[in-house]
Amino acid sequence: MVARLLHGLHTLRALAVAVLLLVVAAPVVSASEPMPGPPEATGWRFAGMTVEPTNPAVGDVATVRFSVVDDEGTPLTGLRPVAALRPAATTSGARPDPVLIAVGRPLDDPGWYQVSLALNQAGRWWIDLEVTNDAGRTATTSHFVVVAPTLGTPPATTEAPLFLPGDSWGAYYRLDPDTGSLATLSGEDLLHAGNHWWLATTRLTPRGPVTPEYGGTWHLTVELSDGLSGRPLYAVDLGDIRASVYVGSADEPAISTSLAVAPDGSHLYLYWARQLGQGWLASVAIADAGTGEILLQRELTGAVVADVFWGRLDVSADGTRLVLAERTARSASQSGYRLTVLDAATLDTVAQHRRTVAPDDPLTACVLPYPGPAGAIPGADPLHYSLCMPRGSLSQPALVIWDPIAGAVVHQVSLAAVAGDAPQYVDGVAAPDGRHFYAVNTATRHVAEIDLLDGNLLRTANLAPDPGDPPSTFDRFFDWIFGWVAPQAAAGVLIEPGVTIAPDGSSLYLVPASSGSNPGDGVLVIDTDSLQVVGHLLAGQPVAGVLVTPTGHLVVHEVGNADHDALSVLDPDGEMLLSLTLPGRGIRLGQGH
Known part of the structure; x- marks a missing residue:
């Protein structure tokens, strides 16, 4: 039942508009008493349940602890607990879809379990609990909570949040991938050093008249806020x-x-x-x-x-x-x-x-590269690398290694073999050790490994299931003109499929490019030792982007209905840990920090 619940979440998102997570106002509910939760399975019962805090407010994390016993009162171990947060009934009486699903864990005491759920929105909510054993037998119960509104931005629930740029200018999502705590912060630029994050907004205030002929005078200020507290x-x-x-x-x-x-x-x-x-x-x-x-x-x-x-x-x-x-x-x-x-x-x-x-100077296109990425090479100061089109956007991509002090290109590695007939799909990522760079064509699934220090092309691989079946000419032309927008994504979501790497450099995670004939196919896991596909996560699901947390968990941006997409957090083995509905039309996940 748990597996069906998690898998079925994708279908539910596509069938109904999910409730916004971050709107401060309470969801619309009926004036009648809350509906009771689903009945428990015969022979199993929940015991000793506590929900803390007892009077929650927006920004709190609800911690649910409980035990499960059989009809003789014996604690049951080896169960998998899952909790779902859903609004109270709508005015039509329909049962709303959950906005957050989280997988819990067993506690040290036999038969006791704990699940944590972020409370991102004020209102009346049901916490639906389900436990499942290896044979698929389940038991369920529900707990009703009222979440009070708060003024201002709730503080972060972790010291290591993820910041994801929203699809609207000047907005960031702050996400705790462990609990699903999500807050919207204002800011155009994200700055990070050590354990501190700043959000910056540049203000240009006109001082007097402004004309096309003579311009004007503006007062320039840069406003900073704390990323953890929002203050x-x-x-x-x-x-x-x-x-x-x-x-x-x-x-x-x-x-x-x-x-x-x-x-x-x-x-x-x-x-x-x-x-x-x-x-x-x-x-x-x-x-x-x-x-x-x-x-x-x-x-x-x-x-x-x-x-x-x-x-x-x-x-x-x-x-x-x-x-x-x-x-x-x-x-x-x-x-x-x-x-x-x-x-x-x-x-x-x-x-x-x-x-x-x-x-014709390669650095003209590569000091501020497109498509990117770019950065300094660790341990090889002052060298930088850029994935770029050295002679303009109509040329073949290359990895350019350059010295800003000398103002010169040190190595230029052609990626024509990776680009093929679809150069606009070439993306890449540097390994955490700073020694290697992986260039990937997300459409044809060609991969190349490059040594960042000497510029040597070390290995190439073709990971396409059918190397003779590249994207159609129409698909390539359409995507070239209109960009790499996931076709099922909500309007305004400009997210290119791409590639990221595990913190230990052992795996690449590739989001294959979508097209008119292919709406998306999950995330491919590529072993960097063999350059072979060793896993396929969320197969068949439209995915717009992915990033990896410092602990190795995956945060996947799944394309939803016309108004709401979703974030899912997976462990390195692809096991779903958490899934939540986004409070807007999408995020630019590939630029997350």
Whole structure:
């Protein structure tokens, strides 16, 4: 029964609109008394049940402890407990679908069990309990709770939450993968150092009139809040900035920003660039991460002529240098970059390479790469890697290993064999040891292993069930034009299938690309020693993304109905531990932290 309950959850999500988890208002319920739970199985009974806290509020985790005994009062061991949280009856009297299902565990005392459920929404709720033995015999009971509303964001229920960007700009989900505790936080950028998380929001407030001809003045501030508590911390005040407006816009300021944090969490680094006339001027600053006080600020030397200009600021692993990559463009044939390395303590320039008209330079497309990923190579400072299209979006992808201080490409590894006729599906991930990189075509299921230190292509494998059956020409054309949007996903959910890796580097987890003829097929488990498929999780289920927690658990974004998708937490063997309905139209799970 437990297996049927967990498996049937996917069907239930597709048949009915699930109740929102994070709406503070209580769900609509009838004025009558709550419906009783399902009857217990004959011969088994629940005993000594406690639910704590007794008067729960939004943000609490309900801990249910109970024993199960037979008709002679003997405790029953070896049972699998599962709890489901569902709203009270609707006005129509229908039995609502659960919004959260969690698998419990046995306690040390024989016959005693515990299940924990996050209470993410105020209202009247049933906690449905079910226990199952190896022979499939079950017993069920229910417990009614009223969850009180709270003001503000509930604090995190773990010191190691996951932060997942929402499909709406400026929103993040904070998830406890152990209990299903879920909260929505406001913020455009997530910063992380050690055991601390910040959410940052950049504010540009106009100071006076703004016109397309003369631009205007904006006051620039960066607001920081604590990711664990949701509590606002401070605003970094960067003052008034005079700038033009973007071409074709009436009032959108031509200002680009980026943020980074020191590895020890002591300092924030801020970057902003503004266009005046045809030239862009860039500045950087250091702020105290505890107070937001500006400690040091400077403007980079020289303006860059460009119509489009954006940058990204990164900090070296040892915290001693800042790497500022800026991309420029005036037309398709006049694109380039500026690469600046700064001393993180003094903001002095260590190296700078200005190549603003260099369309054929591999770094033009790779210092700010598409499709990515990119990052520093651990233990090989100052080398970086980028998965990119070195000569523009119509070329074949490559893994480019480059030195920001020298401003030069060290190794360029062609991925044409992996890309085949579907280069837009090439994704990749670096191994935790920083030595290897795995490039994967999520459509054709070709895999390549690359040595990040010497740029050698070590191994390739074809994991497709039928190598002669690639995606159709129409599917490739459609996905190339419209992006890798899961076809069953709710509107606005822009999640590309991709690949991630286990914390110990032993397994890759691949979400095969979906298409018009293939709505999704779960998650493939690939052994990195053999580069062979050794497992297939959620087979046949439309999956939009997956990430791995530091403990090795999988968080899978499953595509649901038109309004709500779901998150499922699986152990490394693929056993379902928890499943919850998302309170919105989706998340960009591949960018989770």
